Amino acid sequence: MAALLAFLVQTLLARQMSAADYGRFSAGLSLVTIMAPMACFGIGSFWLRVFGQEGWGAYRWIRNSLVYVLISALLVMIALAGWAHWGPHDARTEMVILALSVFVLSQILMELVGVVFQLEENYNYFSFWQFSPHLARLSLLVIFLFFPLFDAYLLSALTAYFVVSVIVVLVGIAILNARLSGKLLLKGHGPMPEIGSASERAGLGEVVRSSLPFGIAGFFYLVYVQMNTVLVKYWGNDEQAAYYNVAFLVITAFLLLPNMAFEKILIPKMHRWYYQDRPLLHSVLKKSALLFAGLGFLSVAVIWFTADFIAAFFFHESPERLAETLQIVKWTIPLRSLSLCFGAVLFIGGHINLRLKMLSAVILVNVAFCYVLIPKSGASGAALSMILADLCMCLLFFGAMLRALRTREGAT
Template identity: 30%
Template sequence: MTAWRRAAMTVSMLGVATAVGALMVFLTQALLARQMGPNAYGLFASSLATVTMIAPLAGFGLTQFHLKVYGVEGWQARRWLKPSMAFILATTLAALAVVVAWALTGAPHDGTRFSLLVLVPVVLSVLAVNLVSNKYRLENRFGRMALNQMVIPGSRLLAAIALLVVPRPSGELVALCYGAISLLVALSAIPQMRAMFSGEISLVGYGPRSESEAPAAASPGMGAVWSEAWAYGVYAALYPVFFQISTILLKYLQGDSHAGMYAIALAVMTAIYLIPATIYQKFLQGKLHRWAAHDKPKFQLVYRKGNVAMFLLGLAVSAALVLLGPWLVPLVFGERYQRVVAILMVLAFCPPIRFLSTSMGSALLTENHMRFRVYAMAFATVAAVAGNALVIPAYGDLGAAWATVAAETILLLGTYYGVRRFTRIQRAGDDSDRG
């Protein structure tokens, strides 16, 4: 009972921190949208979405792989730290090159090129926050992890408040502020990252630290890191495309104003989706890796109960969105964004679908079954891109919203199929071992 009470307190603390972070994001979006207007805000939001979509290439699944390898190997996972540094350097340079190349060759000359270039440090800040949060998660220092993950939304809110003195700030000015903030966040994370890659991680749940190192022959190279991390990296790279493609295509197919409207609706959904992310990615993920390797009955119990609880929670959130959305959106963002209400009424179908797919997908984050989740996300991403490209020219932002609902449904079905598939494989292996 004590363990459950402690877990409930930790989840509650993370939930409060997530709610505060979501509120910061929401207030920032509201302040900027009111000041800038739909066109300028749309230009900025689509540029930020583009960089955010590319940012997961930096690190390319390394944080998720570290959770897995520490969950399985415990203290001996230190052997992966040195090749991980080379892997981070290579993938980060690749991500930065992609952003710069697109800005210089593919972006229009309406301020988008400048915005993309000054937002390049966003890639570094996202990587730094993820790496440091991972260290705190492995150490069960969830309070520090929550504070660390509020650095970016908190600093952006301060920037939005400071910009209140500027009448009608341009998308380029706001992008410049975001870029500067991101650079400072990345620099401030250097001490913790240095400690982490020096092996100074205080693991919890694995007994006292062993002073004996793994033999030299067992030391992996960067190729081994790639072999282990690629599935997590592909998933991390696909998700922003899956989630952000509507805003980007609306910019190029309908204009900045439509992109701005949809970006507001997406900001609301982003805040909602932090709920399952808090439970499964911030709190449970490291534990699920450990339970899958060392306590399968506990893993299965958490999985089954989690599916039911998350679906019911998603239904409740959808109901709240339908009831409160038509009142809150004009109040917070202004009458110019009334169109956002119609978009949210369509997107209100998504929370129970997303909450359930998140809980079901937790079974595909463990052991060697991540590839099934990658397949599901790949199919859903293709559906999201194709669906948006087909319906946006005719139906605009509402078409994009329905395409998003369809893509979320495909993701859920693909995740369900993946879980069933790997369960059959696992059972066949168990029967073979007994035979």
């Protein structure tokens, strides 16, 4: 439901804004979404790993992890303000970036509180936490549609994002403070023992060294997923960015199930299975690969027959450009689904550096194709670049997964 509401929000924005304004907004939102992992820089994924490996002993990492998050968040906010003021864009785009900057802070709290609920395997709370901000944004946008605060719907959209982000930050801080002060219900590691003394806490330097690979890998993956929207804006134009972003949103809707299965549910469990039940991990991976490959090709067939209808729904003028982009980018669904399956293993144990190297290579491949194809073909060129890069990522992650599963490691 959270992902569906996010899709509906973007649908409403695409229909109410001009193509140029929606291009500015989507590029600005992609930019702050790319920057958000830098503010949390791997702490969420690192917590999943150390709690899976150390159990309750991972509490020693918490305090300085939060110090690390505060420092990195401050640096990211400063960087965004600088880019908004001095970047190569108009005043309207500058306003978009500045207004959306608080979205970075909300994403930090969304991730950290979400990780706490994942560690508890409390999926009722986790689902509500993921769902409620999207519902609040959609509700405000609908209200602004009938009772506009501003002449331009772009300003109403920025107001909705700003207000909801502030609320998420305040509520998230309260939840995180309560859970990490002794109320965490960690699953799979028995009852909570006596927490270690201050002398046993991991130092800030240890936190940085241990979480940095997760932060870089998470940042690189988000850059990879979001970068084409930004590149189309700067190497193409705002209208082409709008076409590509809508096509990307449609594809994202078809990727909801594999994203939810791995990123929200399976990865926290896989950290335990890797150390405690390797045969179960192998079985889940095999069945997941077959299931999501099949669903991916089914999704391709659906888009094949409905691309024209989808394009006409979003854009009354020149829908054929969006339809053309959709017919190309649909092939990313089975490739991305398999990449999520294979790549999930690389978050476990000591394999995050291998994932980082492969993501770096795939990003370079994508940028090279975008540089060649976007100036000539706009949104369609960006879509073709993504397909070629996804194929490369899928093959690399498959080889890396086989290597990781041959490694034997024990829990501490």
